[in-house]
Amino acid sequence: MTEPASPPRPLRSIAAVVLGLLLTAVLSTGTDLLLRAIGLFSPADQALGNAQFALAAGYRTLFAAAGGYATAQLAPRHPLRHALILGGIGLLLALLGLIASRGQGLGFGPAWYPLSLILTALPATWAGATLQARRRRG
Helix, strand or coil: CCCCCCCCHHHHHHHHHHHHHHHHHHHHHHHHHHHHHCCCCCCCCCCCCHHHHHHHHHHHHHHHHHHHHHHHHHCCCCHHHHHHHHHHHHHHHHHHHHHHHCCCCHHHCCCHHHHHHHHHHHHHHHHHHHHHHHHHHC
């Protein structure tokens, strides 16, 4: 009997990055909703304060690392490269967020918030991939 064929490497590579991105997005959005539900974050129709944005930046950085870890774990080869591709996508999305929120007022948060996401996207996914590589080695 033959084993079922695994997907070709390019599809596995794309899947690794997409699943890492989805993990990061689901964790971030889920945490946002949970913190609003328990009253730690302001309701959706009210602006968050600096401390709330700082908390969000912190957990988003941790979740980016988790996405980098998962992407590296799922990558068929070159796990760090896959995680850095994920980090590049995160950096691009954060940059688009900065551009979209520019001049929109405090309801979109302080200017440092999207900048922090831009600055941490690549280091966070790199850290997650590095942790995964160390755990793999033993």
